[in-house]
Amino acid sequence: MRPGSIIYFLREAFKSLSRNRLLSFATISTVAISILILGFAVLLTINASALMNYLESDVEIVAFLEKDLTKSQISDIKQDLTAITGVKSVNFVSREKALDKLQESYGGKEYNLKETLGKNPLPNSYEIKADDPHNVSKIAAQVKKIDGIYKVNYGQGVVERLFKVTRWVRIVSMVFIVLLVFAAVFLIATTIRLAIFARRKEIYLMKLIGSTDWFVRWPFFIEGVFLGATGGLIAILVLAAGYGSLINHMDALFFLPLVTNAKILSNVYISLLICGAVLGVLGTWISLNRFLDV
Amino acid sequence: MLVQFYNVSKIYPNGVKALDDISLKIQRGEFLFLMGPSGAGKSTLVKMLFREELPTRGQIFLASRSIVRMKRGEVPRLRRNIGIVFQDFKLLENKTVYENIAFAMEVVGASSRDIKERVTEVIKMVGLKGKEKSFPGELSGGEQQRVGIARALANRPLLLIADEPTGNLDINTSQEIMELLFNINRTGTTVIMATHARELVKSAGKRVLMLEEGKIVADNPPGELVL
Structure with missing residues (x-):
């Protein structure tokens, strides 16, 4: 492409933007609203996914040890547990520590469990975490076979149901986002088609005079990128402001962990901006091709 | 030989037979009138030359x-x-005379220096000097068609195709446009002109091709009076 042509494309694109101010405004608004809804859905999905991860990571296997095991037997069991494939960490909880924990969950010093009970009824145990929480039931089955372990607990039943829910939340939100993208493309393409329709005579002439498809396309694409990115930017500003104040208020109100990681959020915003520009180009592409067929 | 048609037929998707087995040769530098009633296939024939059909x-x-x-x-x-x-005419209403002509060169990627030089040249050629900054809406029909012709000439074509160029003009203006086209032809450009205007064709003394219902019914060499 010659430098002269690039200048020509830019000049044509911005001439057309200022000439069709109302349609430009309509397109920017359409993109902004589409990206806003899309961004809202993405943030919702990310948070839902973070919550699901949080819930899933809480899933662990507790293996209770038989009474009267020697120290070396206890450490042998630890070795056996670590050897199981898919095990991430194995953490020993002594019966004393277990009682302390229980004491804590009953509210500190008001009821002294040790005094009340006289002696500690709790067994030693191992807390086992899996690399992938989805494998806990398989791992638990193997843990059960190890000598010296009399009971294995991992929230049987509840865990399976949790995974079913998290799977569906993920699928539904992905489908939702894909549908939103389609709706946005369609909406933007329709708006851009109005702008192109107003210039169909010019496009027809260009084609008959002998300009290539790409020569016709470039100014429209530049226009599309500009409109899409502008709309995207507006949406991101609104979204960032809204989400920011939500984080500030939610913090005090809920125990739900909102995603506040700056890197994740800036990635989301940058992706949305690119998405706006791509939607602009895609909308232009869809609308333009029909008029190029001369 | 510049243009050759061999047994060309055109049937539109709706079943209309626009051209029926047309064979035709046009020499370089020739001036050809294409005549015939509406629906005879003149426009279809012309559109095939630049591959719109x-x-x-x-x-x-x-x-x-x-x-x-x-x-x-x-x-x-x-x-x-x-x-x-x-x-x-198909002029762009929001562009000046100069811009309308320059447009034809811009869209094929000509350099701005070439554009300036050539546009000035063709504006002079069609007799529109002084009207460069006018908009099409400010010009008479004849002047607008001159802009259309200047635009068609800008890229130095081998072949000039004019589809009813005088169809929207009165008889005196039509004569002027014809003179312009003859002048262009004299400089070596081949011209094909589809028209209804018998008066213009009669006095011209050029080759005339008559179409009727998609068939060539007469091909009169230059100088032979028709009709």
Whole structure:
């Protein structure tokens, strides 16, 4: 492409933007609203996914040890547990520590469990975490076979149901986002088609005079990128402001962990901006091709 | 030989037979009138030359290259060798005379220096000096058609196609436009003009091709009076 042509494309694109101010405004608004809804859905999905991860990571296997095991037997069991494939960490909880924990969950010093009970009824145990929480039931089955372990607990039943829910939340939100993208493309393409329709005579002439498809396309694409990115930017500003104040208020109100990681959020915003520009180009592409067929 | 048609037929998807087995040769530098009643196939024939329409059957060559077998990507090159003049001028209302003509060169990627030089030249050629900054709406029909012709000439075409160029003009203005086209032809550009205007054709003394219901019914060489 010659430098002269690039200048020509830019000049044509911005001439057309200022000439069709109302349609430009309509397109920017359409993109902004589409990206806003899309961004809202993405943030919702990310948070839902973070919550699901949080819930899933809480899933662990507790293996209770038989009474009267020697120290070396206890450490042998630890070795056996670590050897199981898919095990991430194995953490020993002594019966004393277990009682302390229980004491804590009953509210500190008001009821002294040790005094009340006289002696500690709790067994030693191992807390086992899996690399992938989805494998806990398989791992638990193997843990059960190890000598010296009399009971294995991992929230049987509840865990399976949790995974079913998290799977569906993920699928539904992905489908939702894909549908939103389609709706946005369609909406933007329709708006851009109005702008192109107003210039169909010019496009027809260009084609008959002998300009290539790409020569016709470039100014429209530049226009599309500009409109899409502008709309995207507006949406991101609104979204960032809204989400920011939500984080500030939610913090005090809920125990739900909102995603506040700056890197994740800036990635989301940058992706949305690119998405706006791509939607602009895609909308232009869809609308333009029909008029190029001369 | 600039243009060759071999057994060209065109049947539109709605079943209308626009051209029926047309064979035709046009020499370089010729001036050809294409006559016939509405619906005889003049426009279809003309549109095939710049590949806006493709024939259903037959072959068409321009400067020995097949227009029919040409790939889509080669069409722009073909069209740059052809200037087209329209009955309704097809000027862009928001561009000045100068810009309308420059447009034709811009869209084929000419340099701005070439554009300046050539546009000034063709404006002089069609007699519109001093009107460069006018908008089409400020011009008479004859002047607008001159802009259309200047635009068609800007890229120095081998072939100028004029489809009813005087259809929207009165008889005196039509005569002026005809003079302009003859002058262009004299400089070596081949001209094909589709028209209804018998008066213009009669006095011209050029080759006349008569079409009726998609068939060539007469092909009168230059100088032979028709009708």
